[in-house]
Amino acid sequence: MRRSDGVVLVAVLLITLLMSALGAALVLVSSSEAAIAVNFRSSQEARDAAAAAAERAIVDLRAAADWNQLLDGAVRSPFVDGSPFGRRFLSDGSMVDLEAVVNLANCQKTTTCSDVEMDAKTSDRPWGPNNPRWRLFSYGWLRDALSAGAIDSAYYTIVLVGDDPSENDADPSRDGVPPSPGAGVVELRAQGFGPRGVRRTVNVTVARTGAREVRVISWRETS
Amino acid sequence: MRVPFARAVTVACPAPMPNSAVSDAADAGFSLVELLVAMGITLSILGVAFTVVSGWQLAFGAENERADQQQRLRVAVNAISRDLALAGAGAHLGNSPGPLGLFVASVFPFRQGALTPDPPGTVRADTLTVLYVPPQTAAQTTLQQPLVARSGTAFVNLDAGCPSADSTCGFAAGMDVMVYDDTGAYDTFRVASVQPGALDLQHDMPDTPQSYAAGAQIAEAVSHTYSLKTDPLTDTFQLTHYDGVSSEAAVVDHAVGLTFEYFGDPLPPILLRPVTDPTGPWTTYGPRPPRRNVRSTAYAAGENCVFRIDPTTGLHMPRLAQLGNGSASLVKLTEAQLNDGPWCPDETNQHRYDADLLRIRRVSVTLRIEASLTAFRGPAGILFTRGGSSRSARQWVADQEIRFDISPKNLSVSRARL
Numbered sequence: 286m287r288r289s290d291g292v293v294l295v296a297v298l299l300i301t302l303l304m305s306a307l308g309a310a311l312v313l314v315s316s317s318e319a320a321i322a323v324n325f326r327s328s329q330e331a332r333d334a335a336a337a338a339a340e341r342a343i344v345d346l347r348a349a350a351d352w353n354q355l356l357d358g359a360v361r362s363p364f365v366d367g368s369p370f371g372r373r374f375l376s377d378g379s380m381v382d383l384e385a386v387v388n389l390a391n392c393q394k395t396t397t398c399s400d401v402e403m404d405a406k407t408s409d410r411p412w413g414p415n416n417p418r419w420r421l422f423s424y425g426w427l428r429d430a431l432s433a434g435a436i437d438s439a440y441y442t443i444v445l446v447g448d449d450p451s452e453n454d455a456d457p458s459r460d461g462v463p464p465s466p467g468a469g470v471v472e473l474r475a476q477g478f479g480p481r482g483v484r485r486t487v488n489v490t491v492a493r494t495g496a497r498e499v500r501v502i503s504w505r506e507t508s
Numbered sequence: 509m510r511v512p513f514a515r516a517v518t519v520a521c522p523a524p525m526p527n528s529a530v531s532d533a534a535d536a537g538f539s540l541v542e543l544l545v546a547m548g549i550t551l552s553i554l555g556v557a558f559t560v561v562s563g564w565q566l567a568f569g570a571e572n573e574r575a576d577q578q579q580r581l582r583v584a585v586n587a588i589s590r591d592l593a594l595a596g597a598g599a600h601l602g603n604s605p606g607p608l609g610l611f612v613a614s615v616f617p618f619r620q621g622a623l624t625p626d627p628p629g630t631v632r633a634d635t636l637t638v639l640y641v642p643p644q645t646a647a648q649t650t651l652q653q654p655l656v657a658r659s660g661t662a663f664v665n666l667d668a669g670c671p672s673a674d675s676t677c678g679f680a681a682g683m684d685v686m687v688y689d690d691t692g693a694y695d696t697f698r699v700a701s702v703q704p705g706a707l708d709l710q711h712d713m714p715d716t717p718q719s720y721a722a723g724a725q726i727a728e729a730v731s732h733t734y735s736l737k738t739d740p741l742t743d744t745f746q747l748t749h750y751d752g753v754s755s756e757a758a759v760v761d762h763a764v765g766l767t768f769e770y771f772g773d774p775l776p777p778i779l780l781r782p783v784t785d786p787t788g789p790w791t792t793y794g795p796r797p798p799r800r801n802v803r804s805t806a807y808a809a810g811e812n813c814v815f816r817i818d819p820t821t822g823l824h825m826p827r828l829a830q831l832g833n834g835s836a837s838l839v840k841l842t843e844a845q846l847n848d849g850p851w852c853p854d855e856t857n858q859h860r861y862d863a864d865l866l867r868i869r870r871v872s873v874t875l876r877i878e879a880s881l882t883a884f885r886g887p888a889g890i891l892f893t894r895g896g897s898s899r900s901a902r903q904w905v906a907d908q909e910i911r912f913d914i915s916p917k918n919l920s921v922s923r924a925r926l
Contacts, residue, residue, distance in 0.1 A: 300557050300561070303561060304560070304561060304564065307561065307564045307565065307568055308564070310568060311564070311567065311568050311571060314568075314571055314572055314575055315571065315575075317575070318574075318575040318578060318579075321578075321579065321582070322578070322582075325582055325586075336917075406671070406672050406673070409644065411646050411671030411672060411674065411678060412646070412669075412671060412672050413671075413672030413673070414672070415672065449600075449601070450601060450646075450669055451601045451602055451605070451668045451669035452668060453668055465668065466602060466603045466605075466667075466668045466669070467668065467669075470605075488643060490600040490605065492605075500789070501917075502600055502605045502606055502607070503597055503598065503599075503600035503605065503606075503607065503641075503918065504597065504917035504918050505594065505597055505600070505643035505644075506590075506593060506594060506643060507643045507644055
């Protein structure tokens with residue numbers, strides 16, 4: 286056996302190693318890029334889902350005769366997908382817990398909020414006893430918002446309603462009365478939920494300007 | 509002919525070969541022809557291998573560059589679209605909530621602020637400034653006393669909507685604020701310090717004699733200016749962001765194209781209810797005109813930048829013309845339309861802006877990003893705004909151009925939903 290026979294094997298191994306390393310790096314870069322693009326798209330889709338849910342909720346607000354019944358939870362939007370509690374599972378297995386979403390909005394924790402916690406003055410809720418007490422208004426899959434097949438989306442939406450804080454009546458379960466600047470004004474907090482924990486929120490301030498007429502005062506993407 | 513070093517190989521053997529014939533064969537080594545053939549084959553294989561690997565290396569480098577380019581595009585699109593989407597958001601708390609579009613314009617084709625602001629009437633295709641009240645602020649109230657548009661102290665009311673038990677209504681040092689009223693005037697300030705019921709303000713715009721009456725809105729507000737910075741001498745091509753006060757920074761490098769186009773409401777503003785009504789909104793867009801015998805700007809009594817009084821009927825009529833072909837579809841606003849007046853709050857104001865800016869409902873953005881390394885750019889032309897050093901198309905990473913439209917929600921929300 287010649288002593289130089291193994292050189293070819295070594296050379297082939299080195300070249301294979303080099304090409305494998307380059308290939309692996311290329312795949313890594315490509316897959317990272319694809320993952321970033323997917324996350325970017327998911328975030329945009331969640332925002333659009335939240336916006337669509339808010340628009341749908343505004344239509345339902347217009348039809349509601351008494352907004353106090355929305356603020357105390359007696360009346361909800363027709364766009365609901367069952368009981369107002371429990372979990373909804375997204376396509377990747379992640380879940381949305383309705384009660385946790387409401388509690389997070391009211392006192393920034395997932396368990397039940399006490400009155401004291403909801404009236405606490407925080408940077409997000411600096412109005413103390415006039416802090417909005419969010420309640421479920423609508424909740425359901427975005428694809429169910431229109432007739433079957435009209436929307437191709439796996440996103441879940443939740444819209445909360447609360448009294449606007451431009452009142453000093455310390456009663457967030459009832460709308461103010463004129464001349465209070467908050468009379469006939471409510472806040473909507475719409476959220477879109479997608480796979481991999483994607484979540485976007487839109488806050489909308491809506492005023493009633495007539496029996497069947499509303500006006501959007503402010504539209505704010507908050508997260 | 510045998511090569512001499514074959515002997516050396518034989519010498520290196522640890523034991524003599526028992527058979528002389530075999531020993532001769534083993535000692536024979538390689539002939540020159542064998543060596544040349546072997547070297548030729550080896551070089552050919554290595555050449556092919558290096559060609560393949562080199563191609564991979566080029567592809568790898570180009571792929572990295574494309575990924576970087578895409579990422580820079582995403583960063584730029586995200587920044588611009590986020591701020592544009594919020595443009596025009598006004599106070600949502602207090603006595604006179606509503607989008608900025610009912611008071612002042614909030615999308616401008618020029619730079620404004622403390623550092624090198626553009627003069628009135630400037631229209632730059634590659635510059636955009638937006639104003640809005642941040643989504644989660646509670647610092648929104650009204651002036652208690654008149655305020656002149658220069659640095660000084662502003663006394664503020666504690667209106668409904670101010671944070672509970674807060675004598676400064678949520679305002680804090682370092683916060684950027686905006687004062688505006690229904691004459692169509694606005695000024696931006698930075699809060700230097702706060703005291704109960706009073707704010708020490710640093711004016712962020714050139715001082716003017718403009719005076720805001722008690723009751724004018726004051727709210728936390730932000731200004732964002734995006735523009736294209738091009739300096740071939742220093743090889744600087746950037747999308748930059750300016751905060752309207754003192755901070756200007758690059759958003760992304762190697763931006764070689766940026767264009768903003770504006771699409772507006774073709775209909776002139778309409779008066780929805782008598783200006784004497786205590787609650788608004790009074791107009792479909794634009795500031796409410798003063799009462800007939802009241803003169804609030806350089807316009808005649810009862811008039812402002814978007815409404816005039818018809819001398820025949822004595823009624824408020826829109827000062828702006830109807831655009832387009834008579835349909836309600838948005839129309840593209842030309843540069844001439846954006847700097848020919850009428851001016852808000854009036855033509856004597858040093859911060860005046862064209863009233864047609866109040867029409868803007870949609871902004872179209874075109875952004876072009878190039879590869880950061882010249883080694884990935886070919887000759888200047890369709891694919892490359894700026895030429896590079898590469899002459900091999902295999903490693904070219906062409907400029908990426910994206911066009912996207914944003915319809916700021918708050919620029920269209922003032923209309924009632926029936």
